[in-house]
Amino acid sequence: DVKVTQSSRYLVKRTGEKVFLECVQDMDHENMFWYRQDPGLGLRLIYFSYDVKMKEKGDIPEGYSVSREKKERFSLILESASTNQTSMYLCATQDSYSGANVLTFGAGSRLTVL
Amino acid sequence: AQKITQTQPGMFVQEKEAVTLDCTYDTSDQSYGLFWYKQPSSGEMIFLIYQGSYDEQNATEGRYSLNFQKARKSANLVISASQLGDSAMYFCAMRELYSGGGADGLTFGKGTHLIIQP
Numbered sequence: 001d002v003k004v005t006q007s008s009r010y011l012v013k014r015t016g017e018k019v020f021l022e023c024v025q026d027m028d029h030e031n032m033f034w035y036r037q038d039p040g041l042g043l044r045l046i047y048f049s050y051d052v053k054m055k056e057k058g059d060i061p062e063g064y065s066v067s068r069e070k071k072e073r074f075s076l077i078l079e080s081a082s083t084n085q086t087s088m089y090l091c092a093t094q095d096s097y098s099g100a101n102v103l104t105f106g107a108g109s110r111l112t113v114l
Numbered sequence: 115a116q117k118i119t120q121t122q123p124g125m126f127v128q129e130k131e132a133v134t135l136d137c138t139y140d141t142s143d144q145s146y147g148l149f150w151y152k153q154p155s156s157g158e159m160i161f162l163i164y165q166g167s168y169d170e171q172n173a174t175e176g177r178y179s180l181n182f183q184k185a186r187k188s189a190n191l192v193i194s195a196s197q198l199g200d201s202a203m204y205f206c207a208m209r210e211l212y213s214g215g216g217a218d219g220l221t222f223g224k225g226t227h228l229i230i231q232p
Contacts, residue, residue, distance in 0.1 A: 033219055042205060042224040090159060100147060101209055103220055105159035
């Protein structure tokens, strides 16, 4: 089974801090995604990557950046955290060669910005 | 415009009853995929079932089935013989090809909170 590991389950940061959320997969999947989840809004796509050093904006990229230096690792960066970025962040990976293109998710990182 | 609509924010169902969770979608693509995920209180998103737009038969996975009505753009999840462990958030999602990239991300609905009562 594909395993998607998000390094931090819970984080508390202060406004203005730089925040790194790390995601590592143990399969050779090309595609990786970052979503944020908020009550009543469902999941919204922030950024995705389909190859090393390649990235594409999703629906809500403002205030975020990403890094993919190695195939197995996809990092989400909040350059200057703000309170409206308090949320659950979910990383997902996808095998682009499988028929259904199912996303496999990590356990999530719950970020609180004070 | 919302691409995935889940009209039931919450549902209470008696244990052992069948449950139908509603999902309608909006796309102009001919080729697309529809997914259902379960999110228990632990937070992890668990893939349940997939239906391709060209699949003629409704998808089934154990107690889960997807009632796919293409003309109505409807993809309801049916859970037979509900169990207490089915209590969770349920998300409907659709696969579309993002222009300019090679990845097929999913667009999610807002979810339905299902509570199974003993």
